[in-house]
Amino acid sequence: MRLSTVILPTRRWSDGGREAWLRAERLGFHTAYTYDHLSWREPFRDGPWFGAIPTLTAAATATERLRLGTLVTSPNFRHPVTLAKELISLDDVSGGRITLGIGAGGNGFDATALGQEAWTPRERADRFAEFVPLLDRLLTEESVTFEGSFYSAGEARNVPGCVQRPRLPFAVAATGPRGLRLAARHGQAWVTTGDPKLFGTGTPEESRAALRGQLEKLGKACADAGRDVAELDKVLLAGFTPDRPLESFDAFVDFAGRHAELGFTEIVVHAPIADSMFAADEKVYERIATEALAQLR
Template sequence: MLCLPTDDWPTWLARARHLDSLGYAHLWTFDHLSWREYAGRPWMSALPLLTATAATTNRIRLGTMVASPNFRHPVPFAHELMTLDQISAGRFILGIGAGGTGWDATALGLPAWSTPERVSRFGEFLSTLDTLLTQPETTLSGTYYSASQVRIVPGCAQKPRLPFGIAAVGRKALALTARYGDAWVTTGASPTRPVEEWRLSIAEQWRTIEEECAKIDRDPGSIDKIFVAGGTPERFTSTVDTFANLVDELGKADFTDLVFQHPREDDERWNDPIEVVEQIAQRFLHGSAENSCVSE
């Protein structure tokens, strides 16, 4: 389940505990400094919010959808991630992408990175983060990021580190998914295709991951496939039957997880009936192995 970090803490906490009790596997939130028309409105910081949620829930896994390098350095970020993973007892998943060109990109008072620089930074960010979270001590000097005798102690609760779910569309980012990703995150959208062709986009992107995995002798089956409903023309949570059609289609494509936005009355993009949350849980999250890809 994907929830915007816009509500006050008591409201957020009640929703998180309810989703936990319903059996949803994951709770994700956006990692931005602000977002679209929500600029100037209440917007909580993702990592402190998820850390507090980890301390007040029992089972549900927690993740960023997706973390951005636009305003971060991997050294302090690695410390924060390790701490969150420890507090959650190994329930955290790092959803991460290359970052966009919106307000986050210039929030630190610097020009937005070009696309080639953003992709190059992303690769170095992932590599540095992976090293920081898996090695006892890190000293490195990169083009964009450096570290000197950094120790992330006691390390992640999950071994060898917490999982990376990498949001990727282009070839270079998909290659990074093959190298560093424990999961691939996609909406199916492609910058070179109309959104109506999202199904073809998914197949093409996954073939690229398979090709990149072959280059490094990695089994692509070791990478989970997370679909985020939202970049598609359909309203999949309008009814539980409509949702079931998507579950069936994604299951045939071997997706392991389906993430959808929690309904919101104040946003027309996601103002589907709130009852669908309980209906989906009742139909898909209570012991049906054939619907195992429904976890969010």
Template structure:
């Protein structure tokens, strides 16, 4: 078990902010967004690690690793990461190599967000059989364990129910020591146990889409998940302040960047529940996460400085 701390991740009284930029636009359009995310003062920027995603599956879509590689080249301070990588189409051995390369390109600014992966396109497009929830969680636990070994040991040999690794090398290793941080996505008890054991951070989406109708119902679910994760930490004797808590605010029925005032309220509620980090999505012209970039500008100029200053 490796608990990694990163600069600026000590216990804070304010909420750090992150922005998610979907990998759906050609680089000449996407590149300015990554630059601006840093200029606006976001603490971290993320992209989805999928082969295709939900209602956008028939539209343009690019790979997360090359996208983050390019983003690392046009930024210098903001942390970058996957939201989230999963075993649905990744094997820990080649993925560990890709993460080490990203960590090197960014000079130690990469955080890997990892989750169990949902059913759907990421699985079916490769012809695989969709696993039932319990087996998918078991595979995820093994995936995280193997990835941790690969990133912290010179050589790894492993034989499990889902993965076999033979004498995998890890030179030169990560820039961040003992490895780059893991932010583990978890809503259920078993996945939360993985987050409690391996995570530098825990990220939740709150109640799944379709299970709640109002923002208030969603926040009530987030509060239940926060209490559940506290119990997961208690079960292994880990203190809450040793792990960052990330909230994906746009899993709520109410888009976080609908107005500057709403974003301010979302940040306040997240802080009250113990979250250290808040994730919002760059506004899109239509469909999911539809919004106005003018609101994003107002949030950056008015709200983010308030959060930083406390």
């Protein structure tokens, strides 16, 4: 089991931003991720919100050991050709410490920020099905030419490629059959937040049953792709299930242990932000980072 964190890009680098990433490294988290959005829901929509790639680049220069990543990037406002160039550069700056969390996107503010109509779930799935394989090629081949239904590449060159070989790892967020097939074919990890229908009214037991079902579907997708599901890390982004894992240290240990029994290999918790859905006791958060793994063992 690994423990990681999410640091939302809400603070100026000179006013607590840099310190947040240094703190994550000091506390011993495996990876520190950030959301790749243009803005997010309340209470963050009208407040400071900085770009993911520049933030991660700054974090890469400030830290030494901490892995870094997005959780998650989506096609809502990204193009595979330009994203690949940025990721190769970021992987280089970090010395090979980058993980790309990637998902199909949703109907949030990003969906219309470029002036387009929000895509339907099917349109998002169609684009994602083209986006991920093309990005895979762009990160592993020196030159790519491609003409698809949604994305094109004309002799897009990406020399020297990633520091990590054959490319930086993909952590694919998916629960539907098409997304799970992409995770099985292209992912080094699979990401879920649980069943969103259970967040407000479900029970922890119902949530774990839903997650067990998702894991079973992932296993089938891997079998269909001729791949051992054990090759993929299983990442749970906490904070979107009926559980309250940051309520206390013991609550987190119980939460993590029960989800490790399901097969999850990484739990990600949000760094506390006061007056938000991620409000939590800072001391509990720090104790989770420094003591929880020993308890789980």
